[in-house]
Amino acid sequence: MFVWGVMAQLYYHPFCPHSRFIRIVMAEYGMEPEMIEERIFERRQEFLMLNPANTTPVLTDGQMVSAIVGANVIAEYLDETRGLALGARRLMPEDPAGRVEVRRLLEWFNSKFFAEVTQWLLQEKVFKRQMRSDQGGGAPDMELVRAARQNIRYHLRYIGWLVQSRNWLAGDTMTYADLAAAAHLSSVDFLGDVPWGEDEAAKHWYARVKSRPSFRAILSDRLPGITPSPEYADLDF
Amino acid sequence: MFVWGVMAQLYYHPFCPHSRFIRIVMAEYGMEPEMIEERIFERRQEFLMLNPANTTPVLTDGQMVSAIVGANVIAEYLDETRGLALGARRLMPEDPAGRVEVRRLLEWFNSKFFAEVTQWLLQEKVFKRQMRSDQGGGAPDMELVRAARQNIRYHLRYIGWLVQSRNWLAGDTMTYADLAAAAHLSSVDFLGDVPWGEDEAAKHWYARVKSRPSFRAILSDRLPGITPSPEYADLDF
Numbered sequence: 017m018f019v020w021g022v023m024a025q026l027y028y029h030p031f032c033p034h035s036r037f038i039r040i041v042m043a044e045y046g047m048e049p050e051m052i053e054e055r056i057f058e059r060r061q062e063f064l065m066l067n068p069a070n071t072t073p074v075l076t077d078g079q080m081v082s083a084i085v086g087a088n089v090i091a092e093y094l095d096e097t098r099g100l101a102l103g104a105r106r107l108m109p110e111d112p113a114g115r116v117e118v119r120r121l122l123e124w125f126n127s128k129f130f131a132e133v134t135q136w137l138l139q140e141k142v143f144k145r146q147m148r149s150d151q152g153g154g155a156p157d158m159e160l161v162r163a164a165r166q167n168i169r170y171h172l173r174y175i176g177w178l179v180q181s182r183n184w185l186a187g188d189t190m191t192y193a194d195l196a197a198a199a200h201l202s203s204v205d206f207l208g209d210v211p212w213g214e215d216e217a218a219k220h221w222y223a224r225v226k227s228r229p230s231f232r233a234i235l236s237d238r239l240p241g242i243t244p245s246p247e248y249a250d251l252d253f
Numbered sequence: 254m255f256v257w258g259v260m261a262q263l264y265y266h267p268f269c270p271h272s273r274f275i276r277i278v279m280a281e282y283g284m285e286p287e288m289i290e291e292r293i294f295e296r297r298q299e300f301l302m303l304n305p306a307n308t309t310p311v312l313t314d315g316q317m318v319s320a321i322v323g324a325n326v327i328a329e330y331l332d333e334t335r336g337l338a339l340g341a342r343r344l345m346p347e348d349p350a351g352r353v354e355v356r357r358l359l360e361w362f363n364s365k366f367f368a369e370v371t372q373w374l375l376q377e378k379v380f381k382r383q384m385r386s387d388q389g390g391g392a393p394d395m396e397l398v399r400a401a402r403q404n405i406r407y408h409l410r411y412i413g414w415l416v417q418s419r420n421w422l423a424g425d426t427m428t429y430a431d432l433a434a435a436a437h438l439s440s441v442d443f444l445g446d447v448p449w450g451e452d453e454a455a456k457h458w459y460a461r462v463k464s465r466p467s468f469r470a471i472l473s474d475r476l477p478g479i480t481p482s483p484e485y486a487d488l489d490f
Contacts (some may be wrong), residue, residue: 068411069360069361069365082350082353082354084353085353085357085360086356086357086360088325088356088360089353089356089357089360092352092356093349093352094354096349096352097349112330112334113319114335115329115330115333116319116321116322116326117319118327119323119325119329120321120322120323121375122316123306123323123325123326124306127364128306132295132302174305
């Protein structure tokens, strides 16, 4: 018997929000891939062969010729190959209008939120600690950190606005959109940079996503030299 | 009778590569949307209601409640709702592995190539001309232009490498990947910034895509004050 979960390998970084999104997604599908930590700033030759764009996450499943590269591409692939098995818990709606909205929000969080918030906070506060100085490591640029902390407030209000008119971010059921948004927020929350007090609706929505069993693994991530914020793993924060 | 093509409206900018991709795609589907030119730096309130991310393209089709936002989202929607009608000319493969590769390359060109090449050349050489100084307009920053011109050489080699082992970028048939890559190159080619002499395979592939009838409309785009490069609309360049 061929067991997909055993053969699958996920190249990831513990604080890469796109990797976190896929880890949560795979947990929702009941998959337990072999986890391979990748530090993209090391530009490892074998990894570049899998993904010349040198980004995480990358999934290999032992069946396909090439690797499955990038969070959105992996999410679409998993929905196409095992979405139906989730039944009513399927993470992509079946109607075209619902799919349009989920994909719009996937772009919003995985591209826009990343470019305006997650990228800067992680680069300055996490990755620069792991890099040698010749790789670009060093002290955080606090101007970039402050800009990201300013930007996140608008996104938090947008989340709050969406979930006040809907049950979940993209509609009546939980979808990839919720998991992607929560993955990014979890990376930032580890660093203590989410101003939860500013939007009650967003906070309640995050508490709902965070309490899912699929979230457990990322809440136990730890980073040498950085203490997570007190509310990071607290389900009743 | 309800005629989809007549009701559809495409919010676009003539030199936005993501808009160009969707214009070519819609022409492949035989659709003729009403074209609405959007200058995102004007931050028009009505457009922000359609797309709070304030990016082009946006498609409204008269059937859906909300707008269809973003090039990749529109491409997926059109494939889902009218892909089968194209028969053998369908722009997304039907097998999961083929779809993974098309989506990987869509990300490559619509995100990575855009961030490293198209964004800078268009911002500095096109959009800054259209903006008032209080909108960020002014003379181009030639350092950014030079960096983009340097970056494009690697992408051109990557295209050449792909089409030397395959018939089209993602495999045996023409797909969204070819149309997205060619859309970005067409914007840059208008400005004369594609070093075609450096990769014969890439040049021949582009000549094939460019000669499709779906490409005609974008080859006739003109911009006040900028003369297109001599080879821009030449099918035997």
